[in-house]
Amino acid sequence: MRKYPIGIQDFRKIIESDYLYIDKTKIIFDLITNGSYYFLSRPRRFGKSLLLSTIKEIYSGSKELFKGFWIENNWDWNKIHPVIHVKFASMGFGEIGLEKGIVNALNEIAEEHKITLSNQSVALGFKELITKLSVDKKVVILIDEYDKPVIDYLENLDKAYENRTILKRFYSVLKDNDQNIEFLLITGVGKFTKVSIFSDLNNLRDISIDKKFSTLVGITQSELDITFTQEIEEFGIENENIKADIKRFYNGYSWGAKETVYNPFSLLSFMQTGEFKIFWFETGTPTFLIEQVKKRSLFNFEEVEADLEGLSDLNIDNLNSSALLFQTGYLTITDYDKETGIYTLKYPNKEVKDSLNRRLLVAYRYSEQGTSTPLVIHLLKAFKANDIEEVVNIINTAFETIPYDLWKGATELHYHALTHLIFTLLGSFTESEVHSSKGRCDMIVKTSIHIFALEFKLDKSAEEALNQIETKGYLKPFALDERTKVAIGISFSSEKKGIESYLVK
Secondary structure: OOOOOOOOOOHHHHHHOOOOOOOOHHHHHHHHHOOOEEEEEOOOOOOHHHHHHHHHHHHOOOHHHHOOOHHHHOOOOOOOOOEEEEEHHHOOHHHHOHHHHHHHHHHHHHHHOOOOOOOOOHHHHHHHHHHHHOOOOOEEEEEEOOOHHHHOOOOOHHHHHHHHHHHHHHHHHHHOOHHHEEEEEEEEOOOEOOOOOOOOOOOOEEOOOOHHHOOOOOEEHHHHHHHOHHHHHHHHOOOOOHHHHHHHHHOOEOOOOOOOEEOHHHHHHHHHHOOOOOOOOOOOOOHHHHHHHHHOOOOOOOOEEEEHHHHHOEOOOOOOHHHHHHHOOOOEEEEEEOOOOEEEEEOOOHHHHHHHHHHHHHHHHOOOOOOHHHHHHHHHHHHHOOOHHHHHHHHHHHHHOOOHHHHHHOHHHHHHHHHHHHHHHHOOOOEEEEOOOOOOOOEEEEOOOEEEEEEEEEOOOHHHHHHHHHHOOOOHHHOOOOOEEEEEEEEEEOOOOEEEEEEEO
16 A cells, blocks of 8 residues: 555654655756745645755755665755745744744744754744854754735734734844845745735746746646556546546646646645545635635635735735635746736646535525535436426525525525526536526536526526527527427515526426
C-alpha cells in the first residue's frame, strides 16, 4: 500500500516515513535562484506549508532527504543558511493573543538555533533574531499563513483590525534588514492590500498570478500521469473514463497559465479511497464566506469578470467578493483578455461547483445543511417520470423555508437565486442548462426520453411564459432529437411566495 501524505506538511517526515512525494524541486530551484523576496497566495490545503518546509530543508543542507530528486545533483549543498520558519497556524493566538503568540514563536526559533532573545516584543524580538542569526551568513525567512490572524476574524472586525496592526509592526522589521536576508517567502490564502500589512515591503515580488510559478503547488496532469499509473490502472478496470472523471472532479485550478492543476488534498484523498467524494470543500469552508456572498445577493458564478487589481487585493473594510472567492479557491482564472486586462473566472471543477451551490441553496432557503441534494434528487425523479405537477410542488417546497419578512423584502432575489441554484445542481445529475441572457430559455432539462423547456415569469401569467417558449423557438435547436419536447410556462407570485400557476404543452 502506498502512503499518501494527506494533511502532512513536513518534508522531512514525508521522506523519512516513506510517504509519496511529487518532485517539485526543479521549480523550487528556479524560485530560489531567480529572486530573493516573494509573496505567494494560494487556497488552503494546496501545499504551501509543504513548499516552505521543503525550502527549509534545502537551505539547511539536508542532502540526504533529496536522494533521487532533481535538485540532488543541481544544488550546492554547502550553501547552508540559518532558517527562520514562522508558522502562524500553530501559534495558538486564538487562546493567548497574537502578540504573545508571535513572541513565543520567536523564542522557540531562537532556542532551536541555541540563542537567547533579550527583547520580548513583536518587532524588537524579530529584529534581534534576524541580527543574531545573520552574524556569519544571511538568514532565510519563511512565513506560513501570514494572514491567518486576520482571515480567522473576518466576522469580528475589531479583532481583525487589532491583529492587522500587530502584523504590520512585525513585517515592518523586514525592510531595514535587507542586508541580513538571503531569501524571503511569505505565503497565505489572501492578499490584503499592501497599505494594510506590507506597506514597507515594496521589494516583495508577488508570484500569485505568475505563469512561471503557476504549478509551484498543486499537481499537474503530467505529474498525475507519471505518479499514479498504478492507481489509474486499478481504477480503470471498472471505468475506462476514470482519468477524465478525476480531472472533471478535482482539476481546473489556474493562476494565469494555460496549464491547470489538481487540488492535491482532494486528489490524494481520492487515490486513497477510490471514491469520488467532496474532500477539500468540507474541510473548513468558512461560514463568513457564504454569508458575504449572500449579503451581496450573489449566486451565479458561471462567468465572473475582474481586473488584476480586483483579484489581487482584499480590503477588510470592504471585501471584494470576486477576490475573496478567487483567493480562497472557489473560483479560478479561465481566460484573460490582454487588450482590456480583464480576467474571466469560473468554478475550477465539479467538487467546488456542486458543493458551493449546495451550501448557497441552503443559505438562500434558510434551511438546514444536507437538505439541498435530496430536494434536487426528487426533482430529477419527477422530470424522469414526466410528472410536471410534482416538479411544481418540489420547486414550491424550496421557497417554503424562507421567512415571510425576508421574502417580502427580497422577492426578486430569492426567485432568481433559488431557481438558478436548483437547476444548476440538477445539472450535476442530468443534462440541465441554466441560462440568464436575453433571448434564451430560462431552463432546459434533458432526460432519456424528454427535453423540457421551462420559462419563469414573476407576477405575470403562465400563458405569457408558455407563449415565449413557442414564439422564441427555444425548442427548435432540438428539432432533430427524437426525444419528446415539453414546454412548461410557470408563473411565480410574490404575494403567494411561490408558483401560482403553470401551463404545459
